[in-house]
Amino acid sequence: MALTEINFDGIVGPSHNYAGLSLGNLAATAHAGNVSSPRAAALQGIAKMRANKALGLVQGFFLPLPRPNARYLTHLAADAATDRGLIAGAWSASSMWTANAATVSPAPDTADGKCHLTVANLVTMPHRAHEWPDTLRQLQVAFSDKAHFAVHDPVPPSFGDEGAANHMRLTAGHGQPGLEVFVYGRSGGRFPARQHEQASRIVARQHRLDPERVLFIEQNPDAIAAGAFHNDVVSVANERVLFTHEQAFADPAAAYEAIRARFPAVEIVEVPASAVSLEEAIRTYLFNAQLLSLPEGEMALVIPTEADESSAVRGWLDRMLASNGPIRRVIPVDVKQSMANGGGPACLRLRVVADPATVDPRFLLDDEKADRIERVIARHWPEQIDPADLGSPSLEKTVQDARSHLLDALDLAKLAGSESA
Template sequence: MAARELNFDGLVGPTHNYSGLSYGNVASEENVMAISNPKEAAKQGLKKMKALQEMGFKQGVLAPHHRPNIDVLRRLGFTGSDEKVLSDVNRASPVLLAAVSSASCMWTANAVTVSPSADTLDQRVHFTAANLNAKFHRSIEHELTSNIMKASFSDARYFAHHDALPSVSQFGDEGAANHTRFCADYGSEGVEFFVYGRRAFEEAAPKPNKYPARQTLEASEAIARLHHLPGERVVYAQQKPSTIDAGVFHNDVISVGNGNVLFYHEEAFSETERVLSELDRKLKGATLNPIKVSSGDVTVDEAVRSYLFNSQLLTKSDGSMMLVVPSECKEVESVTAYLDQLVASGGPIDQIEMFDLKQSMRNGGGPACLRLRVVLTENEQAAVNPNIMMSDHLFITLNQWVDKHYRDRLTTDDLADSTLLRESETALDELTQILKLGSVYPFQK
């Protein structure tokens, strides 16, 4: 049965702010305390979603989380009314308040890992919520992420949902940001590529020195087991430790794959030749087409500054591929030159599309961070909640919803304002009705 890849983008939440919470994410640290614009951020994301939908790609929307997360603060000992909780935590620990107010769930590439039914032994699509335990502000996401996923992909005949792995460092899991699937076509058996930063149970194994390695081999192996992936359909690779220390906190900041194409920087992996050989050997019905970017063309630092690899690599209706990149790519001369050369080379990537995602980019999230890729057959597509799929009507409705509920200026001081909490709850309650998600938020119970 025909299958295709769908992209589900995270809708930016009303508390989008720059608190610099993500150590190892250079952009996040550089923009700490800057004034954010949640309204502009949400509209930039919606504009990208709609543009891709108009180009013929299937595009869906995933709801943001409830923030500030008062329930977490109560679990940490803060008591009284919501207003008192916010006031007390702001006085005791503004950093903690910023953490429970983060809109980081917008980067749905970290939300879950997804394996399509063509790869799994039970022929269902498997979803495992990422524990994201490397960062407190993200470690509180997975329960609600699971609720939203189950509301979006609810039919148990086609979809299997798994709880997050144990929230300990040995099983640190960052979701699809470290996972890629290669295939001859979307409906055929593929090979799933898991990239990790360290081996948790081998102290002497190579690992970065400056920044933490967020994904472990042990987590990747556990997800492969949960998803019923046979060994011949899986390849594991270690991200180069020195590259993590250069600010490449996830694999999707240094490589991107689609179909039989791997677009990667030469400093991406520790054992590049072994990785390429194994991927090619396990790929059924096609030959791997690796496109290597050398340091002589684009340095790792330039790749991080431009987010060249944090791009969406999409297959067009004619079989050629389009690379969706952030507008920051045109601000780095070497990257601009490389992209011109790439399109002119006659290879599979013959089109570049740039989008202004500055509000997200200032926190270190480009086009690839904002979207979750899900390969579905026709029957599986029909089982997805239709109200989350992008259309002319939904685009207009969501823009009107953003205009009605979102602020156009937000500082970290505003996070203690209980009015912002009520604004967010009102907005999200209305959103669940627009998307017909049911009562997924704790405040709706």
């Protein structure tokens, strides 16, 4: 079985809007009330997928979830005139950020030799907490081969779990056993800490990981307070490389020592605050990048154009490249619509190490399928959405019809209905 890393990007849904629902996500709240461009956002996402595929990488995708979530609104007894925040939550297209879909442990790390996926409960934010039933159903279809995958229900909602956005893996190669690093936060600061330590420990046990190859590290509360609502806003890992901001962890020296003790081959590329401030790292999403192993053996960092346009960030990246370190290429990508809602290139993808032949092929991208998806988006996705229009019957029909056309185009009509309560 040929194990490889597959990046599953979320197709930006037709209800993509800027309602500003995510407390602690500075970009999302800063753009609250702005008019969004769902069609442009979705096409930007497909272009990113095409670019990664052109690098020789295996690319997958997940579908937008059913929106608006009528069952969710019924359950809340929401009033369209007065409960505008609840209405917006039911329309949220936040499932596009598939880094929050689940936590994934590849087969080489697990006791039963299967790839384990635990869907995230996302309980900290109401607009996301109703995602998991539909996400779970999609994961169960995409990874239905029970000989190779185990897909788990979420951990109990008393323990906040945000999925792979707070999980990293270090390994000599994607198909080899690795060290899984779970990063958690502690409550009490300016913004809520979304990843609970016990949620991480439950996932590790559920995935049957070797305790000697697992670490639990606390996120720096100053980073959370500065707007790093997930660890992947300040740190990212790939194979032997940990690319991190100096202020990512509560105790960086202890974190590095613990990582080196269990994975001595690690190469830590630390960006000092004196070169790129924590605030600038968060504003530009330097670390919310895709750190990728290219087929020719080099590592590339796919960054948002906002990072490339920052003089501080670009200056540091140029010095890094000149130093002949482990990251040899920097590739800017335009995901401005996603960035304005608080999600960069890494937010848009879930990494799954598996044999592509074991994945439902309907979820794997090729050029013809990308063409098909783009045609549906160009024809059916709304050009713009004003948050004030959420709840409109005509917009609701447009959004639902758009998703239905996509499901039909991909032979996935079985996912048409919602499982959310």
